[in-house]
Amino acid sequence: MKITKSLKIIIIVAAVGISIALGAGIYMFNMPHRNVQSAKIDFAVSATELVNEYLAGSQEADEKYLDEGGDSKILEVSGKVSKISRDYNDQIVILIKDKGAKAGVSCTLLVSSSALGDQITLGQEIKVKGVIRSGAMFDPDMNMYENVIMEKCDIVSKI
């Protein structure tokens, strides 16, 4: 009788354990992507400051801004709109680059904020929130500066 009781307990504990593990596994497998726009801002910088920080030392900057699992820092970047274009996914891309700067910050707007892109004009000062994907650098093979790359962006304010 005693053995049966302990066996029952073991079975219940095992069943609960398996259910939790299975639930966690299913959750992990279907885990949603991070919502960049609802997450808090890690750093607020100007486009030129961010570019200069990368040009001064890309390794240190990568260490500060990039995440091993791809959930890199969420930035609020300010500066002048120098180019507006559309990518192959029909998303609006805004290049924030101050006059005379070596490189800028290329921000791809979320599809949902694409309509906002039409309200942006060249030369306008804006603030954009998004996730950083890679930094600015001079590429000797291409013989040009590469912009900082940000995605899942939304316009925080127009000045």
Add this chain to the structure above:
Amino acid sequence: MKNVIASTMVFMMMVSIVGFVSPREKLVSQKTHISFFSSTPIEDITANNYKANSTLDTQSGEVIFSVPMQSFEFEKALMQKHYNGADFLDTKNFPRSKFVGKITNLSEIDFSKNGTYKAVVEGEMTIKDKTNRVKEQGKITVIDGVISAESTFKITLADYGVVFEKGKPASNIAKTIEIRLVGEYEAE
């Protein structure tokens, strides 16, 4: 009369200088799409990247692609996390991949004339800290002055130090994956 001769000479000199110093033919593309596709009986995995930069020199045939690795978007967040992780592509330490190559059949491509041209490209591909020599075929399309390039090719992950020996990745991720890329160029 003297003035006419002088101006003619200046004109001739200018023409010869322009003739010797040919205009730069470097084109830049920031409108690109790179996707990869992995297929196994268990699972198909695809990821898209719209943030690569590329340059194309129509005179020397040099083609370069610089790809921000964290810009690859997967359908599932967990896959994306694994892909970025230190055991896979280690994108924090190797945030960009690169291809530096040359079109070897440049004489068969007329960048000033509408058409679709076959392009053979040879060069070096660097992913993480591994560089391999590759030779691939692509296509250059010229439509009313707009030049675009595209290619579909395969890479073997182990050649770039991405190896899965056991567990789910070993059964769910193909050893060889297909890469598709396209870029539309404009003057620098």
